[in-house]
Amino acid sequence: xxxxxxxxxxxxxxxxxxxxxxxxxxxxxxxTMFWYRQFPxxxxxxMATSNEGSKATYEQGVEKDKFLINHASLTLSTLTVTxxxxxxxxxxxxxxRNVGGTGKGFDEKLFFGSxxxxxxx
Amino acid sequence: xxxxTQMEGPVTLSEEAFLTINCTYTATGYPSLFxxxxxxxxxxxxxxxxxxxxxxxxxxxFEATYRKETTSFHLEKGSVQVSDSAVYFCALTLSxxxxxxxxxxxxxxxxx
Numbered sequence: 001x002x003x004x005x006x007x008x009x010x011x012x013x014x015x016x017x018x019x020x021x022x023x024x025x026x027x028x029x030x031x032t033m034f035w036y037r038q039f040p041x042x043x044x045x046x047m048a049t050s051n052e053g054s055k056a057t058y059e060q061g062v063e064k065d066k067f068l069i070n071h072a073s074l075t076l077s078t079l080t081v082t083x084x085x086x087x088x089x090x091x092x093x094x095x096x097r098n099v100g101g102t103g104k105g106f107d108e109k110l111f112f113g114s115x116x117x118x119x120x121x
Numbered sequence: 122x123x124x125x126t127q128m129e130g131p132v133t134l135s136e137e138a139f140l141t142i143n144c145t146y147t148a149t150g151y152p153s154l155f156x157x158x159x160x161x162x163x164x165x166x167x168x169x170x171x172x173x174x175x176x177x178x179x180x181x182x183f184e185a186t187y188r189k190e191t192t193s194f195h196l197e198k199g200s201v202q203v204s205d206s207a208v209y210f211c212a213l214t215l216s217x218x219x220x221x222x223x224x225x226x227x228x229x230x231x232x233x
Binding site for chain 1: 124125130157159162164165166167210220221222223224225226231
């Protein structure tokens, strides 16, 4: 089945540094990828929708200059947390939509990475 | 707005016990409802779904029925196994072009 690879699985960094998280669709092309964030005991919240070859669409309250999203190819989207602070510590997870999938349902074309736990000291 | 509320975890059960994880939703339209499961170290996987009222989704012994009158989609399994230990997420979407809206997730631990 379709696989989405997300790296790293966890990262610890110092305050003020930048962290890049990669999301790759391994065996399909994804024109759209979604980035979610989950704080402890909270819901998975959509941060942004990443579209290949164009600017990402950010949800209200998400700083686009802080969370840089690049979707330069049909198989790779990256999320860079710039000048990270302890309040950015969270679980980040990506999902990719397989436009070439044979399934008809929305859900049959959507696949998730395993997530990245970010801890900022 | 659209939101999903699911019961707080963690839930710890003995093997072969009955499982219920409650999920209720609010939506501005007529949503499709999903349960996703995340096993340790893996990505979220679709477990089951229902797209209209009274539909029952089922998979791997899990079931959930779309109850429009109570705006609920509770997950049930008659006899859990250790291998069911995972985090379960209830979610909804209003259309194929809109992102999923998730609940907080419920961690299930099944002990032998």
